[in-house]
Amino acid sequence: MENSRPKRVDIIFLMEGIDPIKVVETTIKKSPDDIILEMIDSGLKGRGGAGFPTGLKWKFTRNEESYDKYVICNADEGEPGTFKDREILDRVPEKVFAGIAICGYTIGAREGLIYLRGEYNFLLPTLNEKLILFNEGLKKIGLDFSIQMRSGSGAYICGEESALFESMEGKRGEPRNKPPFPTVAGYLGKPTVINNVETLVYAFMIARIGSEKFKEMGTKDSRGSKVFSISGDTPKAGISELELGMTVQQFVDEFGDGDTKAVQVGGASGGCVPRKMFQETIIGYEGIPTGGSMMLFNSSRSMYNVLHDYLEFFTEESCGQCTPCRVGCQQLLKGIEAIKRGDKSPGYLEDLKKLAKTMKVAAKCGLGQSVANPFVSIVSNFKEEIIY
Amino acid sequence: MSKYLVNLSVNDIPVSVPEGTTILAAAKKLDFKIPTLCYHEDLCVAGNCRVCVVEQVGARALVAACATPVSEGMQIHTNSATVRTARKTIIELLLSEHNADCTKCYKNGNCELQSLAHEYRVGEHVFIDLVNGKHRVIDDLSPSIIKDDSKCIRCQRCVRTCDELQGVSALTVAYKGDLQKISTFLGHPLAEVVCTNCGQCVNRCPVGALVEKTYVEEVWNAINNPNKHVVVQTAPAVRVAIGEELGYNPGERLTGKMVTALKRLGFDSVLDTDFTADLTILEEGTELLTRLKRALVDKDTRVALPMTTSCSPGWIKFIEHTFPEFLPNVSTCKSPQQMFGALAKTYYAQKKGLKAQDICVVSIMPCTAKKYEANRPEMRSSGYKDVDFVLTTRELGMMIKQAGINFHNLEDSQYDSFMGESTGAGVIFGVTGGVMEAALRTVYEVVTGREVPFKNLDILPVRGMEGVREAKVKIEGCLPEWKFLDGIEVSCAVAHGLANARKLMQAVKDGSAHYHFIEIMACPGGCLGGGGQPIPTNEEIRAKRATAIYREDEGLPLRKSHENPEVKMIYEEYLGAPNSNKSHALLHTHYLARRRY
Structure with missing residues (x-):
């Protein structure tokens, strides 16, 4: 296909x-x-x-x-x-x-x-x-x-x-x-x-x-179909049930507004796929898994704001019991704010990425472990937007 | 635990442990120490600090060693690169939300986070400081405990202690995410909630977020005040634990050295709470016999039975909040500490030719609730506070260090007289079951004229660390005046730790259990496991202190309270008889029903 x-x-x-x-x-x-x-x-x-x-x-x-x-x-x-x-x-x-x-x-x-x-x-x-x-x-x-x-x-x-x-x-x-x-x-x-x-x-x-x-539907690793919740910069926001196995490119061709620069797959705890990776990324377990949330962002959107929103969300919604998640989320949020303000050097972003990776392996549950998904994918692909 | 053995390897060294063992314990067996913070031997596993994460080959993420049971073929690495990075990062994260003002902190030198930061050589904080800019409360309204949220690392040891060990639930987790904190009901001060001041949370807090309120400076001031005659009393459980503050192994009996140290600190008279423990037995024993007589002979249905002990101020506050309908069942006897204070400012003052206002009574207690007890408004029998200042075992250790006393080289010395003499029965007040045992030794003999029918006076059925214990003692061959007790089987129960106390009282309330006499101590193990005892305290250490207390009892020439010559003397010279009017004025008290939240 x-x-x-x-x-x-x-x-x-x-x-x-x-x-x-x-x-x-x-x-x-x-x-x-x-x-x-x-x-x-x-x-x-x-x-x-x-x-x-x-x-x-x-x-x-x-x-x-x-x-x-x-x-x-x-x-x-x-x-x-x-x-x-x-x-x-x-x-x-x-x-x-x-x-x-x-x-x-x-x-x-x-x-x-x-x-x-x-x-x-x-x-x-x-x-x-x-x-x-x-x-x-x-x-x-x-x-x-x-x-x-x-x-x-x-x-x-x-x-x-x-x-x-x-x-x-x-x-x-x-x-x-x-x-x-x-x-x-x-x-x-x-x-x-x-x-x-x-x-x-x-x-x-x-x-x-x-x-x-x-x-019969889907691929070897991702059988069947899936209901997608499509939102963001799209003329076709809403629910669609689609066969699994398509690439992000195919998805964007169908649902994008012609100016899609990134798709956040799997909600706040999912990963961000930048335009340059649309073609190679399959939506599914062989590529990028999703619970169904597909958020499309066009070039008018600041990925700093997107990431900031997600981190605010996690900072508030962490249950607070384990250290990596409770403190880690706050540090990631305060960290990108400090970089944006110029209080921390751009190099601090690398420290934060390491922190996110520690959260991924050391947090107690899926929430803390998955904060690294949006953080690392957005920071790696939209570094300039985060820093400047 | 199952008998099946599981084979695994830790850092490539094979080991076999029983099924159900945690990775933490398996590593310990191989002498690999995995650092922990939220883990405590006495508590259920939380697995939330994540400091103990280790690498399990093949697993997607690291696993918490304290919370993960071993499985067959598991390969664990406790110090791999990933583990080290994660662990150091976690320590750095904790420090970023911890008010790490270490040199000014009360817990400086005995802080688990500080030790970890030192071990991992965490230098300049990498992360942004999260302490400032957050609304943090220091609650110092309680006379016993100070709670400083800015130092809290949210390990929840205190919450688990308060809930599962003590069944009090004064402390709980509130809010979520960055706002998550350890709170009381509606954030009220500890002094205004169900907190019993037992200090078990203080004993388990790995940092300085929960500490005792210290009165060391006040005590130094009193000692240095030439117009004050400063009397110090020491609780039974202090002598078997003070060593832990001063470099000894748990379980050392250091009564003689401790007395010498107290004299060198400058106290005018070094006396023993054990003396009033013996006195308590006579007062409380008489009270019990009186209640039994009223119930059995006078058929008075209003008599409150079972009677419970009243030595433990944590227990008193607990029953005031939780089972106020049972307050008439609590012995009216003050605790030995308060009896001592009341007598020091009356009897002692009179004999020494001193005025009550010139006497300062200091007590050294294994307990933080005693600080609260000393401040209760009803504890002013002489017109002045019975007890002026209460120090914990830890604070005594601090004073000895501050005074530069080389404790190890001290000679033994004896308590001063009078009010310094004690029997083995007074000493065992420090261990769960001890008051019961001491009471039975005396009551049985008073009633029958014979010693309790247990070998060596050791009433083994009431000893041990079982949470709730029961014993029955059949009374036969009574003296003529106690004939009404002939053939009666006195039914006793002992509980320690307030969660067990709740269970026991609930059974009494339900009518599913019937006793004559109940001993309850708020802290696990009794006073020897008190909230004011050296940190750490755990099951193993409590057992060692208990052994030491029983040794102390065995070694004393007198082991029955009613044989204490100074106790006999005080009744002859001053009080008249147990439960006399004078006794009631000085040695007894009343209680207050309190709210349930």
Whole structure:
């Protein structure tokens, strides 16, 4: 697909001819092991951004022996520039519910929970209403499983899976030490599958259409399609479901305004791809992975301001427990400000890059580890804009 | 812990450790020290300072050695280039948000961050100073503890101490990101929240963010004031720990040298809190017997049983906040420290021909809550503060160093008399279970005329480091006046550490546990693990101090409080009898129900 346009796909939002409860009913006639094989075969990876193979996650949790297990749908969509999960929950919530139920059946859980971002509380009444019907539907088909809503309170860090468990348990939202991983000890210390909203819908669709069809799309490392949240300097801002495997160039050709100088892939915690690397960078696990956020910047934008915004965000949203993240974020932010003002020499940027690299290996969780992504990519590619 | 062995290598040296062992412990087994800050043996693992990061071959990121269990075939490098860079960077980051005014800091010389900065030779700070320009509060309103946010490195040892070890939760984490801090309820001063002043946080703070409020200068001033007669009393647990401040290994008994040092410091009289510990046993024992009599003979249903001890001021503040409905159950006896102060300014003053206002009572305590206790408004039996200044074991160490005393070469000497005599029963007040043991030694003998039926007077069931312990002592063959107790099995419980105290009291409240007498000490291990004891204090060190206290008990000719000749003398000369009117005026107190937050 070297020079072709990104291929639009309609899997996630497709509702026509789909009765989610029916799909669950059909699916649970298969054995859990068969479902897991199907998931593994499909090559589906987590759509939240980290990209852990979904089938393996289910398998690990299924293999744990415990009377209580949980399925949690991570709907704490807090990454700047991401808004796909809101759209999915708004338009096709039953498909999300069904994905949770299939997962629950597969791993042997009796309870599923949706952790909804605090700012999305306006969705709660509708979701609760639909859940009542859905839970009734599950009862009718004889599946001992029910789903409940949980609401976050607006902390970005609570999207990190173990901080999310802490938050759900009524504690301060701080990431835990790993291991143990959620598949062994997650919510309430029990084996837990925690999947992104979109992942669960794909899992549902794979259960419906089979892994072969899913696998046809995408590349070896990045199977299937993905919902993108497109924003910034683009005439086509919004949600698009696209086949994986395109280059940033193909994406920009389709969505750019003709003057795109950089694309921030994966939100604030993702990497920045400058124009000179559009052609060689594939959007996906072989290139630059993304949870779906694509922010386009044209030449009118100051990349200093972009980076400054991100760092302010991380400085505020770090939970504050670990040193590299709590202090590191502040130092990066104050550091580029000092350079801009002339209080620190441009050479200090190298010290800050080293700091970012230490954060990447030494921070406790994904938040602190990923601050280096935007920092190093923006500073390396737009050094002049940062300094002058 | 599982018996399965896991094989791994640390710095290319193979080692086998039981499954579940951390990398930190595995490395220690090979004598590789991995630096730590947020880690403390007494607490759950936090893994948040990241100073202990090590390289695991094949892993994407470094791992925290304190928080990561070993796995088969793991290859760990504790000092690789990546590790060194990361570790040094982390120390530099901590210093950038730490008010590193080291030479003026109270903890100068005993600061874990300072040691690390020194070890890694962190020179000029690379990073931007984050201390200035932030609103930082120094809370010095508590008579016991000073909290300085500008020195805090957010390791959360204090939070974990306050929560899991003490069950108090006065300290907690507030806000996030750059604003994250250790706070109290709504940021109120420590003096106005549920803080019990136990000082366990002070004992665990790796830096100078939480320290005791020192009264060393005030004490020097009193010593140097020719118009003041300065009396010093030393708590039982100090004598087995002071050595740690002065270069000895934990567990050294240094009573004689300590007394000599105190005399050389210029105190006019060096006396012993153990004397009033013995006195406490007579007062408290009598109180217990009176309560039992009222309950069993007079069938008075208003008698509050079980009776609990009242020696530990941390425990007193805790029950005032947490179980105020049980305040009638607390013995009305003042703590030995306060009994001593009250008597020093009355009995002692009278005998020495001194006026109460000319006497300054200083106590050396293993405790920070004692500083608070001495300031309680009800503790003024003579019309003046019972106890003027309270110093911790650490502060005594400081004074000895300041005075240039070569402690190691000192001869032993004896406490002054009177109010300096003590028995082994008074000494064991310093260890959890000790008050119970001392009380049983006396009460049993008072009631039956015979010694407690335990070999060598060692009441082993109440000893040990189990968080909550129970013991039953059957009373048989009573003297005629105590006939009502014949055949009764006195049921006792002992708890140490306030989290255990909470458990025990909750069981009493639920009605799931029934006792006659409960001993509670606020600090883990009892006073020997007090918040004012040398830093570090941990399980191993507490065990050594406990052994030393029991040795001290064994070595004394008198081991039962009621045999203390000076105690007999004070009843004959001054107080009359235990729980007499005079005793009540001087040696007993009352308590106050406090808010739950």
